[in-house]
Amino acid sequence: MYEFLRDLDRRVIFSLMAVAVAVPILLQITPPEKATPIVRDAFETIEALEEGDKVYMAFDFDPASAGELQPMATAFVRHASEKKLKIYFTALWPVGPQFIKNAERDVIKRDFPNMVYGEDYVDLGFKTGNEGVIKLVANDLRAQYPQDARGTPIDDIPMMEGVGSIRDFEVIMNVSAGYPGTKEWVQYAVASAPDDVKLVAGCTGVQAPLLYPYYPQQMSGLLAAIKGAAEYESLVLGKYGRENEPGMYQEGLRRMAPQLSGHILMVGLIFVGNLVYFMARKRGEA
Amino acid sequence: MMKRTIPMLLAMAAGIVMILAYFFPLLAPLQDKTTVWFNILAAVAFILGGGNLLKVHLKKVSDRREGWAYSMITLAAFVSVLAIGLFKLGVNPLDEFPTQRMAGDFRAEGSGFWYVYEYVFAPLTATIFSMLAFYVASAAFRAFRAKNLEAILLLGTAFVILLGRTAAGVFLTDFLPEEGMLANFRLENLTVWIMNNPVTAGNRAIMIGIALGTASVSLKILLGVDRSYLGGGD
Numbered sequence: 297m298y299e300f301l302r303d304l305d306r307r308v309i310f311s312l313m314a315v316a317v318a319v320p321i322l323l324q325i326t327p328p329e330k331a332t333p334i335v336r337d338a339f340e341t342i343e344a345l346e347e348g349d350k351v352y353m354a355f356d357f358d359p360a361s362a363g364e365l366q367p368m369a370t371a372f373v374r375h376a377s378e379k380k381l382k383i384y385f386t387a388l389w390p391v392g393p394q395f396i397k398n399a400e401r402d403v404i405k406r407d408f409p410n411m412v413y414g415e416d417y418v419d420l421g422f423k424t425g426n427e428g429v430i431k432l433v434a435n436d437l438r439a440q441y442p443q444d445a446r447g448t449p450i451d452d453i454p455m456m457e458g459v460g461s462i463r464d465f466e467v468i469m470n471v472s473a474g475y476p477g478t479k480e481w482v483q484y485a486v487a488s489a490p491d492d493v494k495l496v497a498g499c500t501g502v503q504a505p506l507l508y509p510y511y512p513q514q515m516s517g518l519l520a521a522i523k524g525a526a527e528y529e530s531l532v533l534g535k536y537g538r539e540n541e542p543g544m545y546q547e548g549l550r551r552m553a554p555q556l557s558g559h560i561l562m563v564g565l566i567f568v569g570n571l572v573y574f575m576a577r578k579r580g581e582a
Numbered sequence: 583m584m585k586r587t588i589p590m591l592l593a594m595a596a597g598i599v600m601i602l603a604y605f606f607p608l609l610a611p612l613q614d615k616t617t618v619w620f621n622i623l624a625a626v627a628f629i630l631g632g633g634n635l636l637k638v639h640l641k642k643v644s645d646r647r648e649g650w651a652y653s654m655i656t657l658a659a660f661v662s663v664l665a666i667g668l669f670k671l672g673v674n675p676l677d678e679f680p681t682q683r684m685a686g687d688f689r690a691e692g693s694g695f696w697y698v699y700e701y702v703f704a705p706l707t708a709t710i711f712s713m714l715a716f717y718v719a720s721a722a723f724r725a726f727r728a729k730n731l732e733a734i735l736l737l738g739t740a741f742v743i744l745l746g747r748t749a750a751g752v753f754l755t756d757f758l759p760e761e762g763m764l765a766n767f768r769l770e771n772l773t774v775w776i777m778n779n780p781v782t783a784g785n786r787a788i789m790i791g792i793a794l795g796t797a798s799v800s801l802k803i804l805l806g807v808d809r810s811y812l813g814g815g816d
Contacts, residue, residue, distance in 0.1 A: 306720045313719045327749035332774055362712040394699055397689055423620030424628060432617045435610060439618060446687065462764035508782045509789060520777075523747050557746040558715060563744055565723040566737065574726045 301572045309565065313511040316561040320553035327552050328530075338496040338517020339375075341467060341536075347380040349466040350459070354481065355385065355392045355399075357473035361500050365550035366395070366549060368498035368525035369471045370534050373399045374545060376469065376537045377408045382455050383417040384465070386441075388476045393422045402544060414453045421445030427474040427484050434488040435558060459529045463492045467516070470497045478507055482514045490514065498524060526552045586812055593811070596620075597804045627640060666694040698803060746773025 331339070345351070353372065357365045376383050385396040396419050404411050411417055420441045423429045432440040437460060444450050450456040458464065462485050472478040478497040486493050494516050497506055501521035511518050519528050525548030538545050596616050603613035639653040665671070673686035673696030728734045738785045745751045751769030758768045765771060802808035 304723070309720045309723055313716050317715065328752075330752065330770070332770070334774075345815065347760070350771045358707065360707040362704070363708060363712065391699070391703070393689060397691070401691065413780050423621065425617075425624040427618040428617050428624060432614060439614060440621070505777065505781045505785055508777055509786045521747070552748065556750055558719075558746050559744040560750060562719055562722055564739055565719055566726045566740070569726060570728050570737075571722040573729075 298572070298575050301568060302576065312561055313558065315343040317554040320557050321550075323553075324550070325553040326546065327550065327556055328551050329523075329526045329549060331527040331531050333513055334518050334520070335524050336517075336531065337512065338519060339528060341494060341496050342372075342375050342379065342381075342469070343450050343517040345379055345381055345466050347377075348382060350382045350384065350455075350464060351376050352462065352465040352468045353383050353385050353386065354468065354470040355395045356388045356477045357395065357471055358389055358391045361473035362395070363551070364522050364525070365471050366398075367475060367544075367551070368519045368520065368528060369395060369399060370403060370497065370526060370544050370547065371528045372469045372471065373403045374407070374536075375528075375532050377404060377411060378500050378532075380416075381466075384420060384459075385417065385463050386420045386433075387422045388426060388480075389473070390422055390424075393419070396421075396445075407491075414448070415455055417495040418453055418455055419445040420450075425481075427480040427553075430476070430480055430484040431488075437461050437464075466494065468493065468495045470495065472497060472503065474500070474503060478503070478515070478518075479510075481513060482507075482510050486514045498528075518549050520546055521556055522551050586809070589812055590806055590809060594804055594806060597800065601804075632660070632664075663695075663698055668700060671695075672697070739780075742769060742772050742776060746770050746776075 342351075353376065353518075355369055357369075373383070385399070387393050387396060400417070400419070403418060413419075421444065423440060425432075429440055438450060441450055444453060462468065468481055468485060470478050470481050478495075478499055481495055481497070486495050490513075495514065496517045496519075497507065497515060498519035499521075504518070504520035504524075507515065507518055507520075519525055527548075529546060529548045533545065596619075599609060599612050599616050603609040607767060636657070639657050642653040643650045643657070662691050665689055670684055670686060670688045670693070672692070673683055673688055674690060674692055675681065675683045675686045679685040686693070689699075690696060726740070728737050746769040747770065751773065755768040755770075760768075766775065799808060803811065
């Protein structure tokens with residue numbers, strides 16, 4: 297047994313991981329989720345807004361991290377739409393606009409057909425310049441976005457009336473996979489007007505430890521990795537329903553089951569690996 | 583002069599404007615103008631980046647260096663996606679301009695660029711990222727050893743976080759009360775505590791260190807002491 301474990305082929309481990317991830321997906325298991333305070337705060341920040349309030353929705357991620365971030369982006373858009381907020385989409389990553397298009401197609405046009413482009417939501421598109429864009433938006437949004445992603449001058453867009461800088465938005469909702477992302481929004485947008493600008497964010501698991509120091513002073517709430525998305529989804533589902541309708545509004549919750557089995561397998565592998573290590577030490581092999 | 587002194591003076595002037603604008607609001611428009619220039623330069627950098635990519639890989643192919651076939655694939659992918667996007671191949675015209683194909687959105691559903699994104703780019707990047715799970719599992723089995731006190735602490739923290747970030751955490755410590763001192767030992771609460779305290783404290787220390795380092799380097803650049811960003815090695 298010792299020799300078998302010591303010489304365990306990595307393909308066995310790969311196969312175990314494949315099974316651990318595949319089985320819960322195939323069986324469609326969804327474990328229950330209870331929101332942690334940091335996610336609840338993000339939810340409550342949006343809940344506290346009034347109909348017609350403006351939210352700046354920045355999608356700063358790409359398909360590589362969409363597995364973690366797409367569910368929270370969907371949940372953010374749904375929550376803002378349910379609250380009848382005015383949504384201003386932007387992206388600092390070149391492929392970000394594709395996620396804006398997906399949100400428009402899958403959430404807004406499908407479930408909120410009464411929302412009108414230019415009156416209830418607008419796509420300001422991608423801008424290059426990383427934190428330079430944020431810095432300019434913090435002072436003069438119109439200089440950065442003279443027109444929307446469709447080429448319409450922003451003076452011709454009704455919901456752009458009275459919008460001059462980031463201070464004119466009630467909340468920034470950012471979904472970020474790295475640089476430029478949440479950290480830059482804190483450093484250049486929130487820091488420019490700490491009393492006027494609120495930020496809630498969703499980020500990947502590896503980014504989360506870097507962002508915790510900003511909560512709760514500079515960031516009102518944070519959705520960390522797929523668990524954060526699942527917790528937020530559970531809160532949105534609890535408040536606005538559709539919990540019996542499987543689909544994109546439960547993607548985060550659905551992905552918690554493979555995460556659970558994957559994590560248990562990892563713990564098991566680490567435990568067995570250490571068992572092998574101590575046995576090898578006892579035999580004088582390590 | 584044109585290669586070093588003028589760029590250095592421009593960098594110094596832009597940096598000083600950015601700093602002074604924090605203290606003198608009158609300079610804010612100048613600060614915004616500088617930021618606009620920066621953003622325009624960043625856009626130009628995309629073109630330079632594309633040109634550089636072409637140059638590097640064409641040279642590799644022409645020299646038949648090891649792995650030149652991969653460079654061919656890179657060039658083919660780059661040129662074809664660029665052409666699909668620039669010439670709006672497969673784009674459906676807008677309702678307002680039914681005869682003007684080029685007026686359509688190149689990212690709209692059904693366009694050539696959309697197909698490349700949906701069926702090539704997105705699945706490829708997602709696949710590469712998802713393979714991490716397999717490699718991390720294999721690495722954890724072989725390398726995550728309780729060799730000393732620090733490794734044991736790391737191992738213990740990893741166990742708490744791995745379990746605490748799933749429903750297993752709730753299930754395993756469900757016997758503990760939800761209120762009172764013992765509630766702190768529930769795995770989900772322990773995870774939150776670890777993230778809020780040791781992790782945050784460590785990260786704050788790193789961030790303060792980085793900020794001090796950045797301030798120091800910025801000052802050196804503004805004063806012209808550090809010219810390494812101009813190239814040339816000094």
